[in-house]
Every structure is written in C-alpha cells, then in structure tokens.
Amino acid sequence: MLFNSYIFILLFLPLTVIAFYWLKKYGSYTLSIVLLVFASFAFYSWWNPAYLLLILGSIMCNYALGTVLTNHDIFQAKRRWLLALGVSCNLLVLCYYKYLLFFVGIISTLVDKPVSVEEIILPLAISFFTFQQIAYLVDAYRGESKHYGFLNYCLFVTFFPQLIAGPIVHHKEMMPQFVKNRNQSLALQNIAIGSIIFTIGLFKKVIIADSVAEISTPLFTVVDQGGELTLIEAWLAALSYTLQLYFDFSGYADMAVGAARLFGITLPANFDSPYKSASIIDFWRRWHITLSRFLRDYLYIALGGNRHGEIRRFQNLFITMLLGGLWHGAGWTFVVWGALHGFYLVVNHLWRKLAKEWQIVNARIYRFASHFLTLICVIIGWVFFRAETLTGAVSILKGMVGLNGIVFPSKYLGRWGENAVWMQDWGVQFYDMNFFTSLGDLWLLIALIVVTMTFPNTYQLLFKYKPVLEPVGESRWVIPLEKTSGIVCGLVLLYCLLSMNKTSEFLYFQF
Amino acid sequence: MTFFRPFLITLFVGCIFVLSINTIIDPLRFFSDISIAKYEPQTRYRYPGIIRNKDFDAVVVGTSMAQNFIKEDIDNLFQVDSLLLAIAGGSLREQSLMVQLALSTKKPKTIIWEIYDGALVNGVNEVRKGAGFPFYMYDEDLFNDIFYLFNFSNTVASIEAVGDFIIGRDIDNDDWKTMDFHSGKFKHGCPELMQSQLRKGGLLSEKKDLQIPATDIRLNIDRNLLSIVRGHPDIEFVVFSPPVSYAFQAMLKKRQPGKFAAMTLAKDYLYPQLLGLPNVSLHEYFSEHTMVKDLENYRDLMHFSAELSHELLVSIQQEKRKVLGNWHENLLKHNDELSNYPFERVLSDCLSYSP
Numbered sequence: 013m014l015f016n017s018y019i020f021i022l023l024f025l026p027l028t029v030i031a032f033y034w035l036k037k038y039g040s041y042t043l044s045i046v047l048l049v050f051a052s053f054a055f056y057s058w059w060n061p062a063y064l065l066l067i068l069g070s071i072m073c074n075y076a077l078g079t080v081l082t083n084h085d086i087f088q089a090k091r092r093w094l095l096a097l098g099v100s101c102n103l104l105v106l107c108y109y110k111y112l113l114f115f116v117g118i119i120s121t122l123v124d125k126p127v128s129v130e131e132i133i134l135p136l137a138i139s140f141f142t143f144q145q146i147a148y149l150v151d152a153y154r155g156e157s158k159h160y161g162f163l164n165y166c167l168f169v170t171f172f173p174q175l176i177a178g179p180i181v182h183h184k185e186m187m188p189q190f191v192k193n194r195n196q197s198l199a200l201q202n203i204a205i206g207s208i209i210f211t212i213g214l215f216k217k218v219i220i221a222d223s224v225a226e227i228s229t230p231l232f233t234v235v236d237q238g239g240e241l242t243l244i245e246a247w248l249a250a251l252s253y254t255l256q257l258y259f260d261f262s263g264y265a266d267m268a269v270g271a272a273r274l275f276g277i278t279l280p281a282n283f284d285s286p287y288k289s290a291s292i293i294d295f296w297r298r299w300h301i302t303l304s305r306f307l308r309d310y311l312y313i314a315l316g317g318n319r320h321g322e323i324r325r326f327q328n329l330f331i332t333m334l335l336g337g338l339w340h341g342a343g344w345t346f347v348v349w350g351a352l353h354g355f356y357l358v359v360n361h362l363w364r365k366l367a368k369e370w371q372i373v374n375a376r377i378y379r380f381a382s383h384f385l386t387l388i389c390v391i392i393g394w395v396f397f398r399a400e401t402l403t404g405a406v407s408i409l410k411g412m413v414g415l416n417g418i419v420f421p422s423k424y425l426g427r428w429g430e431n432a433v434w435m436q437d438w439g440v441q442f443y444d445m446n447f448f449t450s451l452g453d454l455w456l457l458i459a460l461i462v463v464t465m466t467f468p469n470t471y472q473l474l475f476k477y478k479p480v481l482e483p484v485g486e487s488r489w490v491i492p493l494e495k496t497s498g499i500v501c502g503l504v505l506l507y508c509l510l511s512m513n514k515t516s517e518f519l520y521f522q523f
Numbered sequence: 524m525t526f527f528r529p530f531l532i533t534l535f536v537g538c539i540f541v542l543s544i545n546t547i548i549d550p551l552r553f554f555s556d557i558s559i560a561k562y563e564p565q566t567r568y569r570y571p572g573i574i575r576n577k578d579f580d581a582v583v584v585g586t587s588m589a590q591n592f593i594k595e596d597i598d599n600l601f602q603v604d605s606l607l608l609a610i611a612g613g614s615l616r617e618q619s620l621m622v623q624l625a626l627s628t629k630k631p632k633t634i635i636w637e638i639y640d641g642a643l644v645n646g647v648n649e650v651r652k653g654a655g656f657p658f659y660m661y662d663e664d665l666f667n668d669i670f671y672l673f674n675f676s677n678t679v680a681s682i683e684a685v686g687d688f689i690i691g692r693d694i695d696n697d698d699w700k701t702m703d704f705h706s707g708k709f710k711h712g713c714p715e716l717m718q719s720q721l722r723k724g725g726l727l728s729e730k731k732d733l734q735i736p737a738t739d740i741r742l743n744i745d746r747n748l749l750s751i752v753r754g755h756p757d758i759e760f761v762v763f764s765p766p767v768s769y770a771f772q773a774m775l776k777k778r779q780p781g782k783f784a785a786m787t788l789a790k791d792y793l794y795p796q797l798l799g800l801p802n803v804s805l806h807e808y809f810s811e812h813t814m815v816k817d818l819e820n821y822r823d824l825m826h827f828s829a830e831l832s833h834e835l836l837v838s839i840q841q842e843k844r845k846v847l848g849n850w851h852e853n854l855l856k857h858n859d860e861l862s863n864y865p866f867e868r869v870l871s872d873c874l875s876y877s878p
Binding site: 493498 | 525526529530533541671673675678726728733735781
C-alpha cells in the first residue's frame with residue numbers, strides 16, 4: 013500500500029487510528045498493539061501476500077535468537093557463534109533476494125558463459141527490516157537490549173509508518189515508547205502535529221517530486237537508450253533528479269513521521285536539510301540519517317572505526333560507503349556511487365585538517381565555496397545513482413561539461429538577436445529538442461535548489477512540538493496549532509488529494 | 524481543539540464540493556454529452572467521453588497525421604459512420620487504449636488505423652510525457668472514476684464552466700468534430716514548411732539517435748497492435764503507413780541510423796503478421812513518390828495537407844497501395860534509394876525558395 017494512495021489516506025490510516033484509540037479506551041492496550049501489528053501486516057501484504065511469510069519467519073527467528081542472546085548465562089563463545097549465525101542468516105536472505113542475480117551476472121562475465129537464474133522479485137522493505145533486526149541481535153549480544161515481549165518486537169519491526177522505507181528505527185528508541193504509550197490517552201495535539209507533518213510530506217511527494225520527475229525521467233530514458241544529452245539537458249536531468257530524490261524520500265520520511273505521530277509514536281528524523289551541507293561529512297549527517305547511523309554503529313565501528321590509525325580509518329570509511337552503496341541496489345552504478353562518496357569522505361577529512369591549519373574555515377568565500385562544491389559533488393553522485401548503466405552516467409557527465417555540445421531551443425535564436433549570433437560563432441547551436449523546450453524548467457529547478465538550501469525544513473517549522481526524537485534547530489517561522497493553520501493544512505491536503513490522480517511509487521521502495 | 528476542527532471541516536467540505544461540482548458539471552463530458560462545459564481541446568481527455576456518448580460504427584486512430592481527415596469523406600468512401608480519434612504525438616500504447624475503449628463501448632465494424640513507424644518503436648507502456656495519461660477514463664472500472672471526480676484540473680475546468688455559464692458565454696456543441704483539423708491553420712509548401720519545421724522541431728540531430736532493442740519493439744507491436752487485431756477477427760482493420768515526406772525519411776536514415784534501423788525492423792516484424800490475417804488490409808504510403816516527394820503537400824516535413832489526406836483516403840479505398848507479397852524487396856529498395864537522396868540540398872532549396 014502506498015502512502016500516497018486514496019486507500020491509505022482516506023481509509024486505512026483513519027480507520028486504524030480510530031480503531032487503535034477505541035481499543036485503547038474500551039478494550040486493552042494489548043489489543044490495540046495487536047491491532048497495529050495486524051494492520052501493519054495488512055499494509056505489507058497489500059503489495060504481495062506471499063512475502064508475508066518471509067517477514068513473519070524473519071521476525072520469529074530473530075526474536076528467538078535475540079531472546080537467547082539476551083541470556084548471559086550462556087557461554088560467551090556460544091553467544092558469539094549464535095550472533096554470527098543470526099547475522100549471516102539475515103545477510104544470506106538479503107543476498108539471495110537482492111544480490112543473487114547481480115553476483116551471477118558477475119560470475120557469468122568472468123567465466124564468459126551465460127549462467128541462467130530465474131528472476132527473483134525483491135521483497136518490499138527487506139533491506140530495512142533486515143538491518144533493523146541485525147542491530148537488535150548485535151545489541152542483544154552486547155547486552156544493550158532487554159527482553160521486550162514478542163508483541164512489542166513484532167510492532168517494532170513491522171510498525172507500518174516506518175516499515176517500507178524507514179526511518180531505520182532502533183529498538184532502544186521504539187520499545188520505551190510502546191511502554192510509555194500504554195498510559196497515554198488520545199492527545200489531539202499528536203493528531204494535529206501528525207496531520208501537519210503528513211500533509212507536508214504528501215505535498216513534497218505529490219506536488220514537487222512527481223512534477224520534477226516529469227523532467228528527469230524522459231531525459232534519463234534518452235541516455236538509457238543510448239542517446240546523448242547536450243549541456244543544458246544534462247544539467248536539467250541531474251538537477252531534476254537531485255530534487256526528485258530529495259523531495260520524494262524526505263516526503264516519504266515526513267509522512268512516516270506524521271503517520272506514527274497519529275498513534276503517539278515519535279520517530280527519528282531521517283533528513284535535516286541535506287542540501288544545506290557545507291561538506292560531504294556534513295551531508296551524511298543530514299541525508300538518510302538513520303542509515304548513516306546504522307552504517308557507523310554496526311559496520312564502520314565493527315571494522316575498527318578510527319581505532320587503528322589514519323590509513324585504516326580511511327580504509328574503513330571507504331569500505332563502509334562502498335557497502336552502503338551496494339545496500340541501495342545490486343548494480344555497478346550503486347557500487348560506483350558508494351565508492352565515490354567513500355572517496356569524497358576521505359578527501360573531505362584530509363582537506364578539513366589542511367583548512368584548519370591554513371585558518372581559512374571562517375572566510376565567507378570559503379563557506380560559500382564549500383556549500384557549492386558539496387552540492388556539485390552530491391549531484392555528480394546522484395547521476396550514478398539514477399543512471400541504469402555506467403555508460404549512461406558517464407554520458408550525462410560528459411553532457412554536463414559540454415562535451416555533447418551546447419544547444420538551446422530555436423525560439424531563443426530570435427529572442428536573443430545579436431547575442432544568439434555571437435553564441436553561434438562560439439559553437440552554440442539552436443534547434444528544438446523533445447524534452448528541453450524552454451529555460452523555464454531550469455529556472456524552476458534552480459529556484460527549488462535555493463529553497464532546499466535556505467528554507468527551514470518540516471521539523472524546524474514544528475520545533476516547538478518535538479516532531480522527531482532528535483533535538484531540532486529552531487526556526488523563525490513556526491507553524492502554530494491554531495485555526496488558520498488548520499484551514500491551510502486542510503486546503504493543502506485537499507490539493508494534494510486532488511493531484512493524486514497519477515499515483516507513483518516512492519523511489520526508495522526499490523532499495 | 525483550535526487546529527483540528529477547522530482542519531477536518533475544511534477537508535470534508537472541500538471534498539464534498541469537489542465531488543459535487545465535478546459530478547454535476549462533468550467537465551470532460553465523460554458521463555453524458557449534456558453539459559455546460561465546453562469540449563476539452565486535449566484529445567486524450569476528450570475522446571473517452573466522445574466514444575461513450577456518440578454513435579459510430581467505425582473509428583480512425585493514429586497520430587496527428589490522421590487528424591486532417593474529414594468525417595464525411597471517410598463516411599462516403601467507406602460507407603460507415605465514423606469517429607475521428609487520432610492523437611497528436613500518440614504512442615502505440617495510447618492508440619491501442621483508444622481502440623480498446625471503442626471496441627468495448629460500441630463494437631465498431633471498421634477500424635482505420637494510421638501506423639507511423641515512429642509509434643512502433645515506442646516503449647510498450649509509453650504514454651504522453653509530461654502531465655501523464657488519464658488511464659482512469661479508458662476502462663470500465665467504476666471505482667476508477669474517483670480519479671475523474673476527485674481531480675484538481677477537472678475541478679478548475681468545472682469552476683470555469685460555471686463561470687462561463689453565469690456570464691452567458693456560448694459553447695459550441697459541434698466543435699469537437701473539427702477541433703483537431705489542422706490543415707487550414709498552416710501554409711503548405713516551400714519555403715513555409717521549412718520555416719515551420721525550423722521553428723517547431725528543427726532538423727533531426729545525430730545526437731538524438733537511439734538504439735532500441737528488437738525485443739522492446741516486438742513487445743510493443745504484439746501487445747498494443749497484434750493482440751487487438753487478432754482478438755477481433757470479426758472487425759475489419761484498415762491499416763496504413765502515412766506518407767511522411769521523402770526528405771524526412773532520408774534525413775532520418777542518415778542522421779539517426781539507429782532509430783531508422785529500429786523502424787525498419789518494426790516493419791519487418793509487423794507486415795508479415797498483418798498480411799497473414801484475413802480481417803486486415805495493409806496499405807503503404809511512405810514510398811508513394813507522387814505524394815512523398817512533393818513538398819508542396821506538406822506544412823512541415825511530416826504533416827500533410829487536407830487535400831493529400833483526401834487523396835490518401837481515396838487511394839486506400841481503391842486499394843492502390845495495398846501491401847502484397849513482394850513488400851520486403853520493395854522496402855529494401857526504398858531504403859537503398861533513400862541513401863542517395865540529396866535531402867540537404869532539397870531542404871536548403873526549399874528554405875530559399877521564393878515563389
């Protein structure tokens with residue numbers, strides 16, 4: 013079931029909220045949790061009921077193993093083996109569904125023989141619930157988790173607002189809330205805050221992300237089919253995807269946070285205005301925050317972190333990002349994207365030292381250049397992330413530096429008069445193209461980039477109400493919970509609902 | 524609570540308003556032909572209502588090259604009561620959706636289908652880029668109609684219709700018949716056609732060439748054309764390839780060889796299968812030199828005049844260019860000849876022509 017579908021917004025979500033509070037008031041808290049678990053299973057199986065068994069099996073096995081690992085009476089060596097078994101099994105399942113075809117492809121290329129494997133459908137959310145449960149097992153082994161009870165564990169893994177595309181929640185931040193929630197009565201303030209955050213998320217997805225997708229998708233299709241993009245087309249493609257991905261994914265995260273808040277649950281933030289970052293290090297503290305946190309706590313630190321000197325630290329950083337790239341998808345473009353960010357981070361760490369030594373960090377021009385350079389690096393990364401093939405990505409990058417020529421629609425030939433003639437002398441061409449018909453799209457994209465770099469984000473607009481678990485930066489602009497905001501929020505939600513006549517999937521569903 | 528009540532009331536009242544106004548006004552005349560709304564200019568949104576609410580026993584589908592036909596012409600020549608349903612820039616998928624809607628609604632006896640090779644090499648699910656395609660208007664699913672009623676642009680259209688009604692603006696209830704006829708709006712022949720071509724689409728660029736996998740082409744043809752033709756053996760399909768100008772074809776072959784090869788492959792795949800079907804007559808005009816070499820017939824390098832459209836219909840009706848068993852040799856010969864055609868000089872002469 014999609015968050016941006018009528019069935020979810022007009023039926024599933026309101027009915028579940030009503031039933032949850034009704035059961036809490038007139039039944040029991042346990043029954044309300046049972047309802048949430050069943051609702052989450054229904055939400056998941058809406059896509060493909062067959063995979064319900066997979067998630068159920070995964071939950072039961074991990075819960076059983078976690079319970080054993082929590083028991084410290086067992087010998088340490090045995091517990092280590094059990095942990096290794098649990099993590100391996102989780103990763104094997106993930107590898108089978110997500111990476112088998114990719115690895116078979118590599119083997120097939122290496123031995124120069126076609127190896128056929130039946131196509132495997134990637135179960136929805138497998139990357140997310142696998143990571144969540146690995147974290148639980150590791151913490152159970154480390155003695156950092158308690159015995160929570162099967163029902164609460166089920167809800168922790170399947171809670172529908174965060175099930176499909178995160179945030180990747182941690183048991184330590186969810187379980188205490190489930191316990192605390194027991195004594196909480198219906199708080200209209202939570203419903204109001206949840207509704208506002210959900211509406212903003214829906215607006216980001218339906219109105220902004222889906223609109224810019226209309227620019228990016230056909231341009232990337234041209235490249236995937238072997239075509240070339242000229243300078244402005246290539247920038248249109250890269251910028252529009254940069255915005256599409258941000259508004260799509262952060263829109264989903266907002267909807268998740270909003271939907272969870274309707275049940276009195278506060279989720280962690282997954283975004284903190286990532287395009288405001290002044291460095292790649294900063295970017296990864298703001299983009300997909302819960303994934304970065306997982307990779308840091310359970311991969312980077314497990315590899316040794318920064319405990320074995322600079323070289324090993326950079327090596328660990330690079331490996332972490334490489335695997336982070338592969339987590340997003342089984343393909344060389346994701347590998348390159350991860351490697352590119354690993355490289356960026358290493359360079360960033362080295363540069364930061366130099367910049368401090370040279371005492372240039374506080375210079376205004378330095379800060380401006382940092383923001384600009386970070387954004388360019390991120391955009392280049394997204395080209396690899398989006399393109400179907402490495403050749404396609406390289407083709408777009410060539411276009412972005414002008415190697416495929418500079419072309420404007422022919423209507424500008426007349427409008428720009430003498431300047432156009434002068435431009436032609438410098439090799440600029442004027443003819444009409446299918447997907448670049450006006451500079452209007454480019455200005456729109458630049459304006460949106462400026463918005464993402466300067467405006468407060470959803471959580472900052474609601475900082476007074478603790479919208480997410482982490483502390484949120486204050487903003488001059490705040491959405492008050494009053495009559496006018498109610499009317500505006502209602503109108504925005506109505507506008508989004510009316511614009512949903514071409515429901516599209518969220519980009520992060522594929523990961 | 525100060526926030527919550529206004530929020531819910533706004534949402535509830537807004538939903539009721541939108542559903543009511545769109546149900547009453549029916550801005551795209553989807554449910555009934557009686558409405559105070561004017562006909563929608565965009566064919567993809569207008570045709571479903573026309574198909575549902577008008578009588579016909581034949582339809583004409585295709586791209587903008589089939590929009591210059593005149594209904595009376597078709598009716599007289601083919602002895603039918605036709606409906607013109609050609610879509611400018613229509614992909615094969617869109618055309619097939621249109622045909623399927625017509626077939627499921629009124630069961631026509633004849634389908635006249637203009638098949639431009641460019642549509643054959645579209646993606647199997649390709650529909651209009653940009654604002655999307657109103658799939659909910661192309662099926663019999665009643666629940667889908669919620670997308671029609673609960674729709675922002677339709678609400679705006681309904682409000683406009685109410686506004687027009689209040690100020691007493693007249694609506695032409697017959698303009699749907701001629702809305703897409705574009706021949707009269709342009710000058711044909713040189714040098715205007717070249718000016719129009721340069722202003723609108725420009726000349727083909729080598730950089731925009733595409734490599735389209737054969738499997739994709741076959742899938743598109745199978746799913747969006749052959750399955751329909753085979754699934755309705757009782758219906759007569761008159762399929763024809765339009766007379767795209769010779770200069771355009773030659774330019775395509777030289778500047779976008781990948782796409783040209785894909786289009787040739789599409790014909791290679793499609794023609795033998797259509798020739799094997801008893802309910803199909805196939806007609807070919809891309810190599811009809813008297814039509815395609817005379818640039819005076821064109822308003823740009825693809826779109827031809829109403830006169831040529833009439834000539835085309837007569838020719839089809841008289842089966843002058845019916846595709847026969849030797850089509851493959853003819854196709855190879857035609858493709859060879861295109862290589863030797865000096866299209867650059869022809870186009871340059873056309874641009875500098877002064878009558």
